[in-house]
Amino acid sequence: xxxxxxxxxxxxxxADAMAAFVRRHQxxxxxxxxxxxxxxxxxxxxxxxxxxxxxxHAGNYDARRAQASTWLLxxxxxxxxxxxxxxxxxxxEPAVVAEMLISTTNDTDRVADSExxxxxxxxxxxxxxxxxxxxxxxxYTAREISEQQQIPLGTAKTRIRTGLSxxxxxxxxxxx
Amino acid sequence: xxxxxxxxxxADALAEVATGAASGPDRARVLAHLAECPDCRRELEELTRIxxxxxxxxxxxxxxxxxxxxxxxxxxxxxxxxxxxxxxxxPPAGPPAxxxxxxxxxxxxxxxxxxxxxxxxxxxxxxxxxxxGAGVVWQATSDDRDLAAGxxxxxxxxxxxxxxAAPIVDDAGEQVGHVFLYQGDPAWVFTVLGATAExxxxxxxxxxxxxxxxxxxxxxxGPSGGESGGRVDTRIHDIERIDLVGPGGVTYTAHLxxxxxx
Numbered sequence: 010x011x012x013x014x015x016x017x018x019x020x021x022x023x024a025d026a027m028a029a030f031v032r033r034h035q036x037x038x039x040x041x042x043x044x045x046x047x048x049x050x051x052x053x054x055x056x057x058x059x060x061x062x063x064x065x066h067a068g069n070y071d072a073r074r075a076q077a078s079t080w081l082l083x084x085x086x087x088x089x090x091x092x093x094x095x096x097x098x099x100x101x102e103p104a105v106v107a108e109m110l111i112s113t114t115n116d117t118d119r120v121a122d123s124e125x126x127x128x129x130x131x132x133x134x135x136x137x138x139x140x141x142x143x144x145x146x147x148x149y150t151a152r153e154i155s156e157q158q159q160i161p162l163g164t165a166k167t168r169i170r171t172g173l174s175x176x177x178x179x180x181x182x183x184x185x
Numbered sequence: 186x187x188x189x190x191x192x193x194x195x196a197d198a199l200a201e202v203a204t205g206a207a208s209g210p211d212r213a214r215v216l217a218h219l220a221e222c223p224d225c226r227r228e229l230e231e232l233t234r235i236x237x238x239x240x241x242x243x244x245x246x247x248x249x250x251x252x253x254x255x256x257x258x259x260x261x262x263x264x265x266x267x268x269x270x271x272x273x274x275x276p277p278a279g280p281p282a283x284x285x286x287x288x289x290x291x292x293x294x295x296x297x298x299x300x301x302x303x304x305x306x307x308x309x310x311x312x313x314x315x316x317x318g319a320g321v322v323w324q325a326t327s328d329d330r331d332l333a334a335g336x337x338x339x340x341x342x343x344x345x346x347x348x349x350a351a352p353i354v355d356d357a358g359e360q361v362g363h364v365f366l367y368q369g370d371p372a373w374v375f376t377v378l379g380a381t382a383e384x385x386x387x388x389x390x391x392x393x394x395x396x397x398x399x400x401x402x403x404x405x406x407g408p409s410g411g412e413s414g415g416r417v418d419t420r421i422h423d424i425e426r427i428d429l430v431g432p433g434g435v436t437y438t439a440h441l442x443x444x445x446x447x
Contacts, residue, residue: 027260031253039248041240053249060256061263066395066423075237082240084395087205110242123241130242144204145239151201152208166197173200177235 012077013070020068031060034078037120038085044106045089045147046099055092059085078122090148103149104157107142129179137172144169191218192225199225203232205396210356213428213436217388220400345369349421351439353378353429362410364439368421375414376429378406378437385432389413393423404429 010029018026038059043052062084070080093099111130130138139158143149149157155165195218201207202215219226346368353362353376362378376389389401397419404413417424427439 022264024257024261028253028257031256035248035252035256036245037243039252040246041243043246044243049249053252053255056248056252057256057259061259062394064260065263066393069393069395069397069423075234079237079240080395082243083205083237086240087394087396090205110244120241120245126238127242130239141204141236141239142242144201144206145236146243148204148206150206150208150211151197166201169204170197170200173203173232173235176239177231180235180238 013072016063016067016070016077019064020070027064030063034081035060037078038081041082041085042089044110045086046092047106048099051092051096051099052089055089056085058088062088086146086148093148103143103147104139107139107146110142110146111138125180126176129176132179133172133175137168137175140165140168141172141176192222195225199229200232203229204236209428209438210434210436213388213390213430213438214434216390216392216398216400216428217430219398220388220390347421349441351427351441353427353437353439355435355437361437364427365414366421366424366441371416372419372421373414373416374401374421374424374427375412376401376404376427376439377410377412378404378429379410380408382406382410382437383431383433383435384408385435387411387429387431387437390428390430391417391419391424392426392428393419394425395423406431 010026012030012033015026015030015033019030035056039052039056042055042059043049046052046055059081063081066084070077074080075083111127130141133141136158140154143154143157144151151165151169152162154160154169155162158165160168195215198207198211198215202212207215215225215229219229348368349366351364351366352360353364355361359381361382362376364377365375367373367375374389374391376387378387384406387404387406389404391399391401399417399419401417402413402415405411424441426441429437431437
């Protein structure tokens with residue numbers, strides 16, 4: 010059954026659809042949560058909360074705007090960042106984690122549909138890839154990135170914007 | 186026609202809104218600009234799609250044993266409490282009856298969720314403890330129950346289900362006004378800014394937990410304050426924040442979310 014059909018079932022209150030949706034995506038959701046907050050027990054809480062929010066908002070899901078998996082991961086990221094904002098001590102070395110996320114040593118754990126974006130991130134200048142990952146993955150503002158990387162604020166902003174724009178250009182080419 | 190230099194001015198902030206990391210004032214500034222700039226709306230949509238795809242790079246990890254059951258138990262416990270995901274999928278728009286506090290839940294839901302009952306045992310035990318506690322305080326809370334009855338009557342008048350309110354604060358956290366929200370048919374939001382707010386015209390934007398936004402009527406604020414309101418398509422339950430962006434980018438915000446772990 011497609012994700013869209015499961016989400017429609019969830020919106021209608023179907024427990025079996027919810028169970029199937031959780032089973033299908035739990036590894037991915039928990040993996041993302043763990044990569045952001047770093048502590049298994051907190052990652053589990055984050056992942057649970059992400060599924061609760063997905064259940065609550067299933068009726069609002071719009072397949073034209075995003076794939077169900079990216080929609081769910083965006084919710085997960087938002088929950089994880091909410092936690093990080095309160096408990097900054099959890100993000101011990103976000104730059105190291107960001108490096109690991111696109112490192113070839115992680116390729117065995119990678120999900121099939123992440124190949125395109127991983128290749129594109131690796132093709133970016135390293136500092137732009139880091140800025141994009143810190144911003145997207147950890148919710149770091151340009152100001153926080155400038156402090157963390159010890160670069161001017163304007164440079165941090167430019168790296169995020171240019172990095173995203175280049176990713177778009179690369180993905181459009183690979184898509185077309 | 187939108188001044189193209191304004192698009193350039195918000196380009197950096199637009200990228201941060203796409204990544205989900207923009208600060209409150211930056212986010213509000215961008216949202217106010219988007220209200221009148223279809224090009225930037227399109228740009229934001231595309232950049233957001235790219236940023237969301239970046240999340241796919243996180244490796245998969247199996248969660249601890251019992252994870253699925255724990256999620257289903259949490260949802261089963263909430264299923265009897267939440268408003269329906271889609272008003273059209275819910276019961277008639279009328280208010281819940283006095284003896285039917287969960288009338289806002291679709292009739293099928295309790296039967297379907299019974300399948301996950303074993304997972305919800307802990308939640309049920311917690312509920313029983315709550316009932317015992319409620320019995321002890323029953324006699325001491327008659328004023329509160331009268332208040333609740335009045336609340337229900339108020340909701341019945343306008344086909345309502347619940348209402349909410351939150352302070353509107355400035356960057357320093359000082360309260361400058363408040364917002365009222367009503368989930369009924371229709372749902373509406375009303376913002377009030379006091380005399381301490383900067384005079385001028387404020388763009389009012391509602392943002393939901395999943396990042397969707399909806400623009401409301403502008404709030405004209407004079408020396409003694411100002412107010413504005415209107416109906417919203419967004420469900421009140423889903424609203425996370427309301428931003429008011431005024432002259433020179435001055436930004437006030439009301440946070441509605443109860444917190445991630447609630």
